[in-house]
Amino acid sequence: MGRGVLIVIPAYNEAETITSVIRELRQIAPEFDRVIVNDCSSDATGEVVTELGEKQLRLPCNLGYGQALQTGLKYALLRGYDIVVSMDADGQHRPEDVPRLVEALQDSGADMVIGSRFCNGSPYNTPLNRRLGQLLFSQLTRLLLGRRIYDTSSGFKALRAEVCQVIVSGTFMDFHIETIVQLSLSNFKIIEVPITVRERTFGHSMHSFASIFQYPLKTILLTIVAFMDAFLLRRVR
Amino acid sequence: MSIQGIVLIDLMALGLIFLILNLVRTKKLHVAYAVIWFLVVIGLMIIISVPPLLALLPKVVGAIFPASALSLLAFVFIFLVLIFFSVQLSAISARQVELAQALALKELLAQEEQAKPRSSIQG
Numbered sequence: 195m196g197r198g199v200l201i202v203i204p205a206y207n208e209a210e211t212i213t214s215v216i217r218e219l220r221q222i223a224p225e226f227d228r229v230i231v232n233d234c235s236s237d238a239t240g241e242v243v244t245e246l247g248e249k250q251l252r253l254p255c256n257l258g259y260g261q262a263l264q265t266g267l268k269y270a271l272l273r274g275y276d277i278v279v280s281m282d283a284d285g286q287h288r289p290e291d292v293p294r295l296v297e298a299l300q301d302s303g304a305d306m307v308i309g310s311r312f313c314n315g316s317p318y319n320t321p322l323n324r325r326l327g328q329l330l331f332s333q334l335t336r337l338l339l340g341r342r343i344y345d346t347s348s349g350f351k352a353l354r355a356e357v358c359q360v361i362v363s364g365t366f367m368d369f370h371i372e373t374i375v376q377l378s379l380s381n382f383k384i385i386e387v388p389i390t391v392r393e394r395t396f397g398h399s400m401h402s403f404a405s406i407f408q409y410p411l412k413t414i415l416l417t418i419v420a421f422m423d424a425f426l427l428r429r430v431r
Numbered sequence: 432m433s434i435q436g437i438v439l440i441d442l443m444a445l446g447l448i449f450l451i452l453n454l455v456r457t458k459k460l461h462v463a464y465a466v467i468w469f470l471v472v473i474g475l476m477i478i479i480s481v482p483p484l485l486a487l488l489p490k491v492v493g494a495i496f497p498a499s500a501l502s503l504l505a506f507v508f509i510f511l512v513l514i515f516f517s518v519q520l521s522a523i524s525a526r527q528v529e530l531a532q533a534l535a536l537k538e539l540l541a542q543e544e545q546a547k548p549r550s551s552i553q554g
Contacts, residue, residue, distance in 0.1 A: 229539075231535070249539060249543075250539065251535040251536065251538075251539050252535050252538060252539075253531050253532070253534075253535045254531050254534055254535070255527070255531050257528055257531055257532075261528050261531075261532070264532065265531075265532045265535055265536065268532060268536060269536055269539065272536065272540070
C-alpha cells in the first residue's frame with residue numbers, strides 16, 4: 195500500500211512566488227503531500243520554505259531543473275508514494291489543476307498525464323521562438339511515436355511510481371520530449387489533459403539567448419538517444 | 432631529420448617526461464593520466480629517433496612529408512584524448528549530481544526521523 199500523492203516543486207530563486215504557490219496548494223489540495231526541491235537558490239527561497247514549515251530538499255549546488263526534479267522523484271520512491279505531481283514554483287501552474295491531473299491519471303489508467311497548454315486549442319501566449327520549438331518537438335513525437343504530443347515541454351505532470359523509477363535511472367535532461375519518447379517506446383501510457391497557465395508575475399524565464407540554440411540541440415540529441423535506447427532494449431527483450 | 436633536430440626533440444621529450452613525473456610527485460596529475468602522456472612522449476621519441484620508422488610513417492598514413500604524418504597522428508591523438516577527458520568529466524559530473532542528491536535526501540530523511548519521536552510524544 196502506497197502513501198498517496200506527492201507534489202514535487204523544483205525551485206530556483208523563486209522566493210517571490212513560492213509562498214503563494216504553497217498557500218494555494220494548502221487551500222486547494224491539502225490532501226496531497228508536498229516537497230520543495232531548492233536547487234541551491236541564491237535568494238531567500240530556502241528561508242521562505244523553512245518559515246512556511248514545508249519539507250525541503252536542499253541541493254548543495256545548482257543541478258538544473260531536470261536533476262532537481264529527479265531528486266524529488268527519488269524522495270517519492272524512498273517514501274513509497276504511488277503518484278507524483280511535478281509543478282513549477284513560479285506560480286504559472288494553477289493548483290486547482292493538481293487534483294484534475296491526479297484524477298485523470300487514476301481514471302484513465304495512464305502512467306503519465308501531461309498538463310498541456312496547447313492541446314484542444316488551449317490559448318497560451320509564448321514567444322515565437324518557443325512556439326516554433328514546441329511545434330518542432332510536437333511534430334517530432336508524431337514522427338517517432340506515431341501520435342502527436344502537443345505540449346512536450348510542460349513541467350506540470352502526474353506520474354506513477356513505476357514511471358518515476360524509470361526516470362531516476364535514465365538519461366534525461368528536463369523531462370520533456372526525451373522522457374516522453376523513452377516512456378512511450380517502453381509501453382507506458384501517456385495522455386494530455388488541457389490546462390491553462392497564468393502569466394509570470396515575478397522573476398524571469400530561465401530561457402536565455404544561448405538556450406534558444408542549446409536547448410533544441412540538447413533535446414534532439416537526447417531524444418535520439420532515448421529512441422536508440424528503447425529500440426535496443428526492445429531487441430534485447 | 433638532422434641529428435641536431437633529433438637531439439633537440441629528444442631533449443624536449445625528456446623535459447616533458449620530467450614535467451609529467453614532477454606533476455605526479457606533487458599530486459597535481461593522476462598517475463592514470465600520467466601513463467597516457469608518458470607513453471605518448473616515449474612513442475614520439477622512438478619515432479623521431481629511429482629514421483626508418485620516421486620514413487615509414489608517411490607511407491602508412493598516406494602523407495608526403497613525415498611532418499604532415501606526425502601532425503595527423505597528433506590531431507587524432509588530441510581528438511581521442513579530448514573525448515576521453517569528456518567521458519571522465521561526464522563521469523565526475525554524474526557523481527557530483529548523485530552526491531548532491533544523496534546529501535539533500537539524507538538531510539530531509541534525517542529531519543523527518545528526528546521529527547518522528549517528537550510528534551509521537553505530542554500525539
